[in-house]
Amino acid sequence: MAVDLVVANGTVVTPQGAATADVLIGDGRILDIVAPGAGRGAQTVEARDRVVLPGGIDPHVHFLMNFMGQRSVYDFFSGSVAALRGGVTTFIDFALQRQGRSIADGLAFRRSKADGEVACDYGLHPIVTDVNDASLAEIDGLVAGGASTFKVYTIYRSEKLMLEDGPLLELMHAAGRAGGGVILHAENASIIDTAIARALARGDVAPRFHAATRPTISETEAVQRAILFGAQADCPIHIFHLNSGPAVALVAAARARGQSVSAETCTHYLALTDEVYDRVDGHLFVASPPLRDKANQDMIWAGLAEGALAIVTSDDASYSAEAKALGKARFDTIANGMPGVEARLPLLWTLGVASGRLTLERFCEAWAGETAKLFGLAPQKGAIAPGADADLVVIDPQTRRSMTVDSHFGPIGYNPFAGMELTGWPVATIRRGAIAVVDGVFRGARGEGRYLARKPVG
Numbered sequence: 001m002a003v004d005l006v007v008a009n010g011t012v013v014t015p016q017g018a019a020t021a022d023v024l025i026g027d028g029r030i031l032d033i034v035a036p037g038a039g040r041g042a043q044t045v046e047a048r049d050r051v052v053l054p055g056g057i058d059p060h061v062h063f064l065m066n067f068m069g070q071r072s073v074y075d076f077f078s079g080s081v082a083a084l085r086g087g088v089t090t091f092i093d094f095a096l097q098r099q100g101r102s103i104a105d106g107l108a109f110r111r112s113k114a115d116g117e118v119a120c121d122y123g124l125h126p127i128v129t130d131v132n133d134a135s136l137a138e139i140d141g142l143v144a145g146g147a148s149t150f151k152v153y154t155i156y157r158s159e160k161l162m163l164e165d166g167p168l169l170e171l172m173h174a175a176g177r178a179g180g181g182v183i184l185h186a187e188n189a190s191i192i193d194t195a196i197a198r199a200l201a202r203g204d205v206a207p208r209f210h211a212a213t214r215p216t217i218s219e220t221e222a223v224q225r226a227i228l229f230g231a232q233a234d235c236p237i238h239i240f241h242l243n244s245g246p247a248v249a250l251v252a253a254a255r256a257r258g259q260s261v262s263a264e265t266c267t268h269y270l271a272l273t274d275e276v277y278d279r280v281d282g283h284l285f286v287a288s289p290p291l292r293d294k295a296n297q298d299m300i301w302a303g304l305a306e307g308a309l310a311i312v313t314s315d316d317a318s319y320s321a322e323a324k325a326l327g328k329a330r331f332d333t334i335a336n337g338m339p340g341v342e343a344r345l346p347l348l349w350t351l352g353v354a355s356g357r358l359t360l361e362r363f364c365e366a367w368a369g370e371t372a373k374l375f376g377l378a379p380q381k382g383a384i385a386p387g388a389d390a391d392l393v394v395i396d397p398q399t400r401r402s403m404t405v406d407s408h409f410g411p412i413g414y415n416p417f418a419g420m421e422l423t424g425w426p427v428a429t430i431r432r433g434a435i436a437v438v439d440g441v442f443r444g445a446r447g448e449g450r451y452l453a454r455k456p457v458g
């Protein structure tokens with residue numbers, strides 16, 4: 001087959017390890033990996049002194065999102081440009097089931113917003129909010145159609161997002177039977193709602209009470225419950241944005257028993273601690289679950305290094321500084337979430353690989369490889385291997401520079417990681433064989449991304 005593009009002379013990281021090589025690309029796929037200098041093709045990307053990684057997969061982003069009365073800066077197009085600038089070539093967003101409507105309805109609605117807009121490939125996790133005979137009957141067809149992981153919230157009752165325990169267990173039985181999985185935002189609603197009511201009654205309204213009213217027990221209990229339910233229903237489960245030490249131990253123990261349980265943490269929990277809530281701009285860091293102390297952060301890093309925490313995601317929620325400030329007078333009215341889709345690579349590279357906390361192998365699993373397997377995208381996505389989609393990111397492992405408010409795409413107006421000295425910045429992103437970003441400049445086009453029908457996960 002004709003070679004359209006050669007990525008030449010880089011340190012190429014494959015599941016077998018890292019070696020200097022040329023990557024040959026044709027018709028959007030990786031054709032072969034050959035000795036450096038041996039590749040010939042229509043176009044060349046020079047990668048000498050650079051590291052060539054698989055394109056990132058971020059299975060937890062919220063583009064075109066409305067929550068707590070605020071709207072994300074990123075829509076599907078601008079969010080996918082930010083993703084590509086950050087070396088992410090595939091993301092998975094969400095499709096909310098509205099109360100009284102079908103799950104498929106929510107999926108069709110989000111596809112109508114994303115198709116024709118996205119500049120990189122994407123999938124969707126349906127969010128199930130209304131479990132009944134009709135929605136349970138949809139599960140088989142949804143899994144067969146490529147939406148194989150279902151997200152649930154164990155909190156946000158008043159927002160009508162929360163699933164109670166009975167419906168959650170029913171959903172897990174249905175998903176498990178169909179070859180699907182359930183993903184949980186796992187926090188205990190009652191513990192948190194009670195603590196928030198107490199804090200507000202005392203007049204404790206500052207951003208730091210956002211963290212104080214979500215103690216680690218609220219995550220520990222919800223993760224324990226999810227693991228019990230998953231075992232009972234024989235359903236693979238994945239825990240979103242895990243960030244407390246005791247919950248890492250629960251996941252590790254369940255995995256050691258052979259249960260199909262995985263978990264992620266997010267960039268911000270690895271990079272930041274709860275001290276930021278005492279800053280004057282502390283409201284900018286409000287996300288759920290909240291940032292934790294150094295002791296919990298150390299346990300997250302250890303869990304990630306050993307694989308109890310399988311992957312790292314961004315949980316990108318790009319509310320602007322202005323939007324976040326609107327709620328700052330009372331912590332429970334601040335739009336929850338931080339941007340991060342573009343920062344994940346330099347942060348994980350610098351704090352993980354360059355600082356010796358993660359092996360290159362664990363980095364690649366957490367960045368793309370394991371993610372592809374967990375969410376039904378392997379072997380098409382997630383690794384540099386012949387036959388896989390030619391999704392690659394070339395990074396500069398030498399240059400250090402400071403993260404600033406302008407480091408990410410779009411008018412967000414703040415960057416939670418501003419001031420951090422980082423390396424591993426992407427210099428080129430290749431999406432299915434096409435050069436999508438060079439030195440931060442988007443070279444692709446709106447609508448070039450495709451919806452990915454994902455495989456069953458169980």
Ligand SMILES: [Zn+2]
Nearest residue numbers: 060062315316
């Ligand atoms: Zn999220």
